[in-house]
Amino acid sequence: MTVHLAAEGPYRFRIEPTGAMRVPGVVFASHELLHGADKAIEQVANVAMLPGVVDASYAMPDVHWGYGFAIGGVAATDPREGGVVSPGGVGFDISCGVRLLAADIDAAELRPVLERVMDGLDPAVPRGMGKGAVWHLPGRGELTGILTGGSRYAVEHGHGDERDLLRCEDAGAVADADPGQVGERAVQRGAQQVGSLGSGNHFLEVQRVAEVYDPAAAEAFGLRPDQVCVMIHCGSRGLGHQICTDHVRAMEKQMARHGITVPDRQLACAPVDSAEGRAYLGAMAAAANYGRANRQLLAQAARQVFRRAAGARLDLVYDVSHNLAKLEDHEVGGERRRLCVHRKGATRALPPGHPDLPPDLREVGQPVLIPGTMGTSSYVLVGVPGGRAFHSTCHGAGRVQSRHQAARGVSGRHLRDTMEAHGIAVRASSWRGLAEETPDAYKDVSAVVEASEGAGLCRKVARLTPIGVVKG
């Protein structure tokens, strides 16, 4: 199937509803960013066929092909109209997200102790495939606190302070988590990985504020030029992956009973108000809490290293996920409705004045954290008034080469040497993993951010560049 995209404004394309599509598709991107994205655009049209979908099936400028839903996709359903929730609309790495911490030192002050900091982070940040974690938990009993309490549970156990929670999406914990819907295998995998980075594009970076575009917003976020920052990008590890697998399977079995047909098996779904829908949302919320606790513990590990090796303090700027479904209130067709908003490889971007923002950010809007490709820039953005795509924007660069292609094109050692020659300290966990993350394998994150701003989804606040990379 070839889907026709009609340009309808700067950085905005439309897919007219045809066939089984219930709503149009809206793609925010430049022509250049959409090059080679045909399969992803077809997925945007497929999502427009889901029961109860409202308004439009949206795609962010970093859209690319994913499991069922495109990565960079945003879609909302109305539970009162049979609206569904689909695990493919969240992704395998439930609650994958970014946490940014700002240091009380500048890049010039860090430089003399950088190697000491990096040598401290190297053993303090568990990463790579499989085991190794800040906390080791025997099983379900010990894990339940994390699944229900998220970052709050970690803080209550001495790993952080109250202010950290104010600067987390949902104040650090989603309320409606249901650990009872998390299967035994997910628990077994998750219990061994609390406080670990994982692999692939996940990282912990020491960064410098290279450019400030919006001084007022930067100041409100606690950022200034040349300041040192720490960015953590990770998710819910094997726990979230297993939850997705288990609930996709359960939904596949029940779809016929619910009278649901989808154009792609990977769009397995269930009504939000059904046993399967509620079970998934409860387990997903538990994984969301796991992801935040994971980032909280890694942030504490980084804080200890910075205090010891650099005498520096790290304050939380914000923590936000880009793989999540949430029940949120939105105005659609002049009516306020409670919707199930799926964001997969898309970041929530609340505008100024939104009631879910902490008081000290209410005037300026929500910080949006965009992890860059290894060795390049990362961005801090802010939500804007207008509420496009249910207050959502991009999440990162997006792959253009497969892992295999990437690893064939460059050696990990060469990549490390190149970054070190550019003054970036590197602590990798595997050469192969490093090679797979070569910047050549990704779109230009700056082009993605330009398109997101141009489309009216967000505004640029600051650009961050890496000083040190701790790679999974």
Add this chain to the structure above:
DNA sequence: ATGTTC
């Protein structure tokens, strides 16, 4: 992303 193909 992921005990990288239950």
